[in-house]
Amino acid sequence: xxxxxxxxAARCPVARPLDAIGDQWSLLILRDAFExxxxxxxxxxxxxxxxxxxxxxxxxxxxxxxxxTAPAADGGAYQEYRLTEKGRGLFPVLVALRQWGETYFxxxxxxxxxxxxxxxxxxxxxxxxxxxxxRLLGHEDTAIxxxxxxxxxxx
Amino acid sequence: xxxxxxxxAARCPVARPLDAIGDQWSLLILRDAFExxxxxxxxxxxxxxxxxxxxxxxxxxxxxxxxxTAPAADGGAYQEYRLTEKGRGLFPVLVALRQWGETYFxxxxxxxxxxxxxxxxxxxxxxxxxxxxxRLLGHEDTAIxxxxxxxxxxx
DNA sequence: CCGTATCCATTCCGATACTG
DNA sequence: CAGTATCGGAATGGATACGG
Numbered sequence: 296x297x298x299x300x301x302x303x304a305a306r307c308p309v310a311r312p313l314d315a316i317g318d319q320w321s322l323l324i325l326r327d328a329f330e331x332x333x334x335x336x337x338x339x340x341x342x343x344x345x346x347x348x349x350x351x352x353x354x355x356x357x358x359x360x361x362x363x364t365a366p367a368a369d370g371g372a373y374q375e376y377r378l379t380e381k382g383r384g385l386f387p388v389l390v391a392l393r394q395w396g397e398t399y400f401x402x403x404x405x406x407x408x409x410x411x412x413x414x415x416x417x418x419x420x421x422x423x424x425x426x427x428x429x430r431l432l433g434h435e436d437t438a439i440x441x442x443x444x445x446x447x448x449x450x
Numbered sequence: 451x452x453x454x455x456x457x458x459a460a461r462c463p464v465a466r467p468l469d470a471i472g473d474q475w476s477l478l479i480l481r482d483a484f485e486x487x488x489x490x491x492x493x494x495x496x497x498x499x500x501x502x503x504x505x506x507x508x509x510x511x512x513x514x515x516x517x518x519t520a521p522a523a524d525g526g527a528y529q530e531y532r533l534t535e536k537g538r539g540l541f542p543v544l545v546a547l548r549q550w551g552e553t554y555f556x557x558x559x560x561x562x563x564x565x566x567x568x569x570x571x572x573x574x575x576x577x578x579x580x581x582x583x584x585r586l587l588g589h590e591d592t593a594i595x596x597x598x599x600x601x602x603x604x605x
Numbered sequence: 606c607c608g609t610a611t612c613c614a615t616t617c618c619g620a621t622a623c624t625g
Numbered sequence: 626c627a628g629t630a631t632c633g634g635a636a637t638g639g640a641t642a643c644g645g
Contacts, residue, residue, distance in 0.1 A: 308551030309547055311551050320618090323462075395467060
């Protein structure tokens with residue numbers, strides 16, 4: 296009877312996305328999508344997730360406009376899942392998460408460059424947080440202030 | 451009997467953090483922590499989450515070394531929760547997520563600058579993904595390639 | 606005031622069987 | 626191959642009662 300709280304109407308732009316990606320699998324699905332994966336079975340094989348969960352997660356991502364489905368592309372008889380523009384907008388999030396994971400979840404000799412820009416063939420160095428005037432803000436000295444405050448509520 | 455899959459031993463640096471932050475509340479707790487929140491009740495009041503869940507999530511974040519607890523600071527008789535260096539390393543992730551949320555989950559007139567660098571008093575502009583030579587990689591042209599590949603496995 | 610423990614409903618996830 | 630349906634167990638989350 297007590298429904299789980301949705302963040303979709305929250306005033307904070309950090310909160311709303313959590314309905315779409317705040318779980319154990321969605322970001323990994325999107326990681327594979329950025330790698331070029333489009334097929335249901337390819338996701339399933341890469342992730343090792345059970346198919347019913349993959350089905351639910353894919354539908355949730357489609358419902359949130361992060362992925363869409365196209366009838367076919369390589370002649371296969373089934374759909375393919377593609378990143379929308381909104382979905383591609385998650386790239387900095389994945390890079391930032393990956394950077395953090397590599398720094399704090401792996402031993403030094405375990406770390407390697409594995410992010411490559413597909414267009415230029417360049418490895419991705421890092422995600423940088425910059426202020427309005429372009430100054431680089433070191434995260435050690437930086438904090439989020441009043442992050443949840445909004446001026447209006449159109450929800 | 452069938453345990454949920456842990457990503458802690460995954461080879462991918464995007465995957466491992468999901469045990470720590472892959473849920474509906476952890477990133478919001480950390481958002482508040484960046485705002486300066488340290489007390490249990492302050493988190494609870496800000497988030498509206500039930501106290502038992504908050505307790506479990508805080509302990510999970512402490513277990514992952516993202517927060518730590520200090521005996522007291524303002525003379526209060528209880529603990530306070532503080533970001534560790536590892537926790538502060540999540541700042542780019544939160545900024546990137548917030549940027550994406552603001553762009554795709556809010557109407558234009560609903561959006562305002564709410565990220566402020568505490569030290570310089572400057573609004574945070576955006577998160578940028580750059581290559582090794584410092585070139586800015588637009589996320590429209592960019593994809594993650596071989597993101598999950600690791601050279602060694604020291605787990 | 607600061608949490609923890611308990612109870613319960615919902616959700617997530619894994620295994621598997623099934624349909625097209 | 627591409628999913629969906631069903632089942633059971635585990636985890637999440639909400640309401641609330643309880644002890645420090």
